[in-house]
Amino acid sequence: MGSNEANVILRGGPAQDLPERDRVRRVDDITARIKLVRSDRYEHFEPSTERVSVEGRELLAFDWTGSTYVAE
Template sequence: MSASAPNVILRGGPMQPADQSCTRYVDDIESTLKLLVGNAYEHFQPTGQVVEHQGRSLRVFEWIRRTYVAE
C-alpha cells in the first residue's frame, strides 16, 4: 500500500454529518490521531473495527474529543 492510499476511516465529531466519513492515511493505526481543524484539534481513537470502503479494508477511528490551540 502506498503512503497516499487511505488506511483509516474517521467517524463522528461535531462537524461531520452522520452519513459521511473521511478517509486518511496514518502512519500508526494503533495510536490516537490528532488533526488540526481551524483553531482546534479533533482527536480520533482507533477501534478494533475494520470496514470495506471502495475496495479497501480500512481501520475505523472514532472521534473522542476536541481541544483548542493555545494562543
C-alpha cells in the same frame, strides 16, 4: 496496498468541520491516536477494533473522542 493508499477512516465528530472527503486517509501508525488541527481546535480520534469497507477497501475505523482548543 501501496504506501500512499488510505488505511483508516475517521468516524464521528463535528461533520461541518471535517467533510467526508477528509475522513479517509493514510496514517503510518494505526495504533496511535490522531490529532487534527481544524480551525481553532484539535479533533482527537482513537483507533477502534472495527474495519469498514469503503469503495472496496477495508479501512480501520478511528472514533472521535473530543476536541481541545489551540492555546494562544
